[in-house]
Amino acid sequence: MLSIAWQLLKARKAAFIGAFLAVLCGTAVVAGCGILMESGIRSGVPTERYAAATVVVGGGQVVRPEGAAAPLSSQNVGTLPTVPDTLVGKVSAVPGVAKAVGESTFPARVVTGGVFDALGHNWDSAVLTPFTLRDGREPASGDEVVLDAELAERAGVAVGGRVEVMTTSTPTGYDVVGIAAPAQGVTKQSGLYFTAAQADLLSGRPGRFHAIGVFAEQGVTDLAERVEQALAGEDVTVAEGKDRGTVEFAAVGESRTMLMAISGSFGGIAMMVAVFVVAGTLALSVEQRRRELALLRAIAATPRQIGKLIGAETTMVAALAAALGSVAGIFVGHGLRDAFAAIGVIPHEFALSVGPLPLLVAFLLGLGVARLAAWVASRRPSRIPPTEALGEAAVERPDPGRWRGVAGAVFLLLAAVMATMPLFLDGEVAIVMASTSVLVAVIGMSFLGARAVAPIVRLAAVPLRKFGATGFLAAANSQANLKRVAAALTPLMLSISFALVSFFSQTVTTAAGERETELATAADYVVSAPGGVSPEVAEAARGVDGVEAAASVVRTRVMAEVQDGESTRIERVPALGLDDSRGALDLGVLSGNLADLRGDTIALSKSEANWLDARIGDEVELFLDDGRPVKLRLVATFDRDLAFGKHVLPAELARAHSAARLDSSALVRLTPDADRAAVAGALAELAGRYPGTTVTDRSAMAPAENSDRRVQFWVNLVAVGVILGYIAISVANTLVLTTVQRRREFALLRLVGGTRRQVLRMMRAEALTLVGIAIAVGTLIPAIPLVLLSSGLMGTPLPTGPIGVYLAIIGFAALLGLLALGLPTRLALRARPIDAIGMRE
Structure with missing residues (x-):
């Protein structure tokens, strides 16, 4: 065989x-x-700050359902949790440990003729990189600081100079007593080094470290295992080698x-x-x-x-x-x-x-x-x-067979059901359902094959027959070879449908979020800064004449357990920290009161509360951004969840479990009779106390998932590009093979009197028919779920998105189809008819 x-x-x-x-x-x-x-x-x-440490101990980075082992069922924290300073002594006592050093880490900005983002640390932890003094000495008092050489050069300061450093309040002056340089390049961050006591104070987490760096004694090779055994039962991460970077950079695990x-x-x-x-x-x-x-x-x-x-x-x-x-x-x-x-x-x-x-x-x-x-x-x-x-x-037998017909009908019915889900669901679930329904529909069409194509081809053949002999032949060929047409049509439809639903589902969702954000933002001004705004800003803005309300807004994330049948997974979703909104933000409250949002409380969207079967006063269990489990009392439900997420926490709670401990922005609403110019001037003066802070109008507010959706949009474009490239190869293969197969047919037409030009015109008519059907059906299949998605999220059936993208997608498909049919036809017609008719199949 x-x-x-x-x-x-x-x-x-x-x-x-x-x-x-x-x-x-x-x-x-x-x-x-x-x-x-x-x-x-x-x-x-690769790690930078911990390059000299053998092992690094940090807080637990993964939130995992009990008993779950699959990596995709868990989630990494967004803010790395801290560890108690008492662990330093415990680690130091492990056999084989030469030294253990705790490191405090917190965001800080150097203000000196400009604003320079950096990270603050305790000087003791400089040995973990290691940083060594190039000039000056180590800090000895709370008002002294050591800068890394790269930051000092950018800020234009030297030993003996003075810099202003801003953390969560207005800038504070420090004397520069030293300039330090690392043994190897540190390219992704800049460092400020304070005394241990001052770093502990500025970090806002007294008695806790961001991480503990551990040095091994000479000849010890299993230090990580020893430390893990010593810290068994503690919620910590013990990393060595290339994994040390996951403790240093929170974004790596995510x-x-x-x-x-x-x-x-x-x-x-x-x-x-x-x-x-x-x-x-x-x-x-x-x-x-x-x-x-x-x-x-x-x-x-x-x-x-x-x-x-x-x-x-x-x-x-x-x-x-x-x-x-x-x-x-x-x-x-x-x-x-x-x-x-x-x-x-x-x-x-x-x-x-x-x-x-x-x-x-x-x-x-x-x-x-x-x-x-x-x-x-x-x-x-x-x-x-x-x-x-x-x-x-x-x-050729056009009947695909009973089982294929049943399978095709089942898939089309399933696609129809999935396409209607955006009317009942929202968010990412609605997008997934809409996108998947298109793939399921194309699968159903491929199962039906010639049976699904036959009525469409018959309909297209009616006008085609009116274009003379070549049109008649093109229509007859298409109807007589339905399997061939179906084989070429399926990948072409798939390419159009997949591209359309991938692109326009994201534009619809983004537009819905932006629309709801505009409706929910009742503030007149937004006070913001690239790295965050001090919580003092909202408090100070409330005292400005003409200000009716000033709300602290903290963009964060929460994690919750989601039951999928018999399995459980952790889902990480955007959330909002809110403090004293009083009309600056209108979330469409349906029950309860946002004024009660303080302490261990939470507000949920109506859909989330229904999903959890939670009512006002019930406890809601979830994990905060640093992985801490909490039980929060439900005090309000609201309607506008596309704007800022389905979970709203007290701003103080959200800040306490974030790395920066800052507000994302402050929303300011004026009284009806306020002097807008005077208030704007007062807010600008207030912002000036916090360098880098700006005051803009309400249009600066963006949906909570805006950055996520932007990333998802580009991810979809990459996916569409790769998949379309693959499908394009398939389309070209299919069309070229079907055309090459017809060499004897072309020869016969020429031997009975047809000219080369007439054969080309016939094939051009067939190509246009094929491409036209693919565009029509490939547009109709995603149009249904997109219309329903738009109706469910925006209340309008017309999907949002640039028409130029649609034209580019169908133009690409049309060009691909015409070239894949036209070029092999021309090559096949180069042979003499009498030679081609004698060729074997």
Whole structure:
């Protein structure tokens, strides 16, 4: 069997080119996503501040449901929790520890002719990098500071100078008593070093450290294991080697989780697309060989032998393609890493971990998909009776079979149900449902195949017949070869539908959030700063004449357990810290009172309260941004959750569990009779006390998920670009193969009197018909869920988004279809008709 398969494969290399490319490209995308997922588990960003420490002990970084082991069921904290200073002595007592040093870390800004962001530390922790004095001495009193050399140069100060440092209040003056430089480059941060007592005070967390750096004694190689054993039962993270960067940079752990989620979702979509692309390509290849397979059946080949023959041919092609695709996946992974770093999903320094497991899995998946597709494609030609073999080969049977018809109907019904979900759900769930419904609908269309295409082609053939002989032939060809049309139409529809729903679902959601933010913001002015605003600003603004209300606003996140059937996962969502709004922010309160929002309380959106079955006075359990579990009493429910999230906490509680301990902004609302010019001047004077702070109008307020949606938007564009590139290859393969198959048909038309120009016009008419159907159906499929999504979120059926993007998507699909049909037609017509008519199929 292998020998026969090899001989047939050599004789029909062109027939397997499409399948080869489809498997290769699909495997490469899946391997690239697998590399990203492995990197999310194993890789990270090299440490800077802890370069000299052997082991670093930080607070627990992962919130995980009880008993859950899957990485994607947990979430990393956004703010790294601190550890008690009593752990320093406990760690120091571990055998093999030479020294343990606690480090205080807090955001600080140097004000000297400009505002320079930095991190403040205790001088004792300078040894962890290590920083050594280049000039001057270490700080000895609370009003002295040491600057790192790079910061001192930018700020233009030297030993003996004086700088103003701002943390959570107005700037305070410090004498510069030393300039320190690291042993190796520190490029992602600048440092200020205070006495231990002053750093403890400025950090706002007395008696606690951001981390503890541990030095090993000579010859000790298992220090991390020893420290872990000594701290068993403590909620801490013990990191060594490259993992030390996760304690230093809070964004690393979050990026790893996000990278795993994105690559898993992206890889799943790529795998789903690959299944249908490979299946369609192989089905077309088998269809082109129906006379050959029918002849084998007629000379006594059994159905099992036909199936084994097609399977053996496919395995030979797919094994080589999957092997090459796995290697190509390394380059795809690096390309995706660079793209995700450029849009802010991961840090630019995030390194890839390229191991054999993702490549092996991608290879096996690629080979498995090809074998599955070969089995599906071989079922009909392997089972037809020998007496009907030659007759079956002569006429195309449009009926896809009962089971395919039932499956197609079920998928279309499921897609219709999913498309209506945005009317009942909101947020990310609505977007996921809308997007998934499009893929499910295309799957249903592919199952129905010729049965779904037939009425559309008949409708398109009516006007086509009016364009003379070439139009008549184009219409007749399309109706007589519905399988061929369906094979070319499915990937073309998929490319249009997938691109449209991926782009416009995000524009609709973003527009809905911006609209609701505008409605919810009742303030006249927004006081903000790049790194945050002192809580004193809102308090001081309340005392300005003409100010009716001034609210502290803290953008944060919370985490909650979500039950998915029998499994539990942690979901991390945006939340808002709010203090004394009194009309500066209108969240559309439905029950309770936001004035009661203080202490251990919370307000929830109506949808979230209904989901949790919570009523006013009930306790709500969740985790704050630093992973601390809390039980909060529900005091209010509100309606406008697209604006600022579904959870509203007291501002003081949100600040206490954030790294900066600052407000994100302060909202100021004026009294009706206020002198706007006078109030604006007073607010500008107030902002001037806090360098870097600005006063703008209400338009500066952005939805809570604005940055997340922007990142998600670019992630979707990257995903769409890669998937569309893959689908484009499939479309080109399919159309080129179907056109090349028709060389004898073109020759026959020319031998009976048709000219080369007439054949080209006929093919051009067929191409326009195919592209027109693909655009119409490919637009209609995502239009339904997008209209429902827009109706559910914005109250209008017209999706928001630039029409130019839609035109670019359908223009790309049209150009691809016309070129993929036109170029091989021209090449096929170069041969003399008398030579081409004698060519074998």
